Amino acid sequence: MTETREPVIEARDLHFRAGASHILRGVDLIVEPGEVVALLGANGSGKSTLVKTLVGINPPTQGTVRLLGEPLTAGRRTTVDRSRIGYVPQRANAGGGIPSTAQEVVASGLLHGRRLALPRGWRDRVAAALTQVGLADRVHDPVHLLSGGQQQRILIARALVREPDLLILDEPVAGVDVASQEAFATTMRRLVDGGLTVLVVLHELGELEPLVTRAVVLGHGKVVHDGTPPQARRDHDRAGHRHQHPHADDNTLGEQARALDLEVRP
Ligand SMILES: Nc1ncnc2c1ncn2[C@@H]1O[C@H](COP(=O)(O)OP(=O)(O)OP(=O)(O)O)[C@@H](O)[C@H]1O
Numbered sequence: 461m462t463e464t465r466e467p468v469i470e471a472r473d474l475h476f477r478a479g480a481s482h483i484l485r486g487v488d489l490i491v492e493p494g495e496v497v498a499l500l501g502a503n504g505s506g507k508s509t510l511v512k513t514l515v516g517i518n519p520p521t522q523g524t525v526r527l528l529g530e531p532l533t534a535g536r537r538t539t540v541d542r543s544r545i546g547y548v549p550q551r552a553n554a555g556g557g558i559p560s561t562a563q564e565v566v567a568s569g570l571l572h573g574r575r576l577a578l579p580r581g582w583r584d585r586v587a588a589a590l591t592q593v594g595l596a597d598r599v600h601d602p603v604h605l606l607s608g609g610q611q612q613r614i615l616i617a618r619a620l621v622r623e624p625d626l627l628i629l630d631e632p633v634a635g636v637d638v639a640s641q642e643a644f645a646t647t648m649r650r651l652v653d654g655g656l657t658v659l660v661v662l663h664e665l666g667e668l669e670p671l672v673t674r675a676v677v678l679g680h681g682k683v684v685h686d687g688t689p690p691q692a693r694r695d696h697d698r699a700g701h702r703h704q705h706p707h708a709d710d711n712t713l714g715e716q717a718r719a720l721d722l723e724v725r726p
Pocket of ligand 1 (some may be wrong): 478479485501502503504505506507508509528555
């Protein structure tokens with residue numbers, strides 16, 4: 461993996477408008493190498509829009525984005541090396557209605573920019589990516605016949621096959637069975653230990669909680685918290701949990717935390 465000393469993600473004063481909607485309203489986000497940042501917030505707070513703005517799908521109407529130290533400028537050829545970035549979109553259908561095999565879908569992750577042919581050794585790389593998500597034996601299976609959780613793992617393999625330095629995931633475990641969530645967390649642990657930087661949109665920290673180094677909470681298109689990851693409310697039910705922290709019910713963060721069924725440590 462290539463060493464990057466500058467922030468892996470550096471977004472300044474990001475705004476995104478769609479028609480009359482002002483969806484992102486001045487977001488600053490810095491992610492340093494090796495961090496695992498959870499992007500949280502209530503439904504409609506702008507998480508997916510922010511992630512799409514960061515990867516260049518929604519060019520910002522104001523503000524700047526730098527990825528891996530290079531500027532991402534709307535409408536201009538970028539010097540950002542996209543082969544070093546893996547992106548897993550939200551609730552995507554891995555098969556796309558076309559009966560592709562797992563191998564074909566994962567191999568498509570090796571095509572980027574002007575690369576229209578698969579590189580030498582692609583079969584081995586695809587097999588290695590499928591092994592990382594625990595689906596090595598499904599290489600020739602049509603993706604549309606796999607379960608929802610397995611399809612999501614195929615999409616994660618499609619991002620991992622690039623051996624990225626930065627992985628951006630939008631709700632990777634939404635609607636995914638527990639076995640898949642555990643397999644995903646184990647894979648992430650291994651990759652993060654190897655130096656991967658991660659920005660992950662989540663509704664709850666779940667199995668990824670031990671990995672998350674920082675939480676950024678969005679509320680109405682703005683950052684309302686950037687720091688310690690919130691603690692799951694289910695902790696209250698655990699034996700020995702000491703109820704010492706305030707619920708911050710009177711501020712915006714409290715609203716966000718309630719919407720997420722989370723509470724924020726003081
Ligand atoms: N292209 C667009 N045009 C108009 N409105 C949009 C567009 N994209 C998103 N929105 C609206 O912007 C708001 C934020 O959407 P976004 O999908 O970013 O939220 P989110 O935090 O990811 O929500 P969820 O948790 O439900 O996925 C929503 O009200 C959404 O309907």
